[in-house]
Amino acid sequence: MQPSGTELTDAELKSYLLGLLARRDYSERELTQKLRQKQVAAEQAEALLRWLKGRGYQSNGRYARQLIQAKLHKGYGWFYINQLCAEQGLEKSLVQAVLDELNVDWLSIALDAYQKKYADKPIVDYQDKQKRMRYLQSRGFDGQVIQQLFKQL
Structure with missing residues (x-):
């Protein structure tokens, strides 16, 4: 946070934002939060984000x-x-x-995640199968993909 009474200039803020974007890409929301932490006014933040987008620095x-x-x-x-x-x-x-x-092949991604976790260990019983299904569900795969995967195994 900036000490009260010391507002950053546009040039300083642009330099700050470019420094962030030089390391990795950020979403517009993340950059807005970063500017909010620096107590930048909403109108100034919007102008800075428009400047970044206009030059292709943020997308x-x-x-x-x-x-x-x-x-x-x-x-x-x-x-x-x-x-x-x-x-x-x-x-x-x-x-x-x-x-x-x-053009994502969800079944292939689910199969890779499953094999990385369980390798070639056989399913012991129904509870083990349920545990493995919950694992895939917790990774964000839907029931249809999980069912297809277990049909293939």
């Missing part, structure tokens, strides 16, 4: 693509990814467009 589309690809690579399902993107302030239509563009 929710690029951020969504990177976030989704990272979570797919780590073996997360549709529900988890949608929830995470909503928390980051990304519009559902943007998230769906990215998922459509990536």
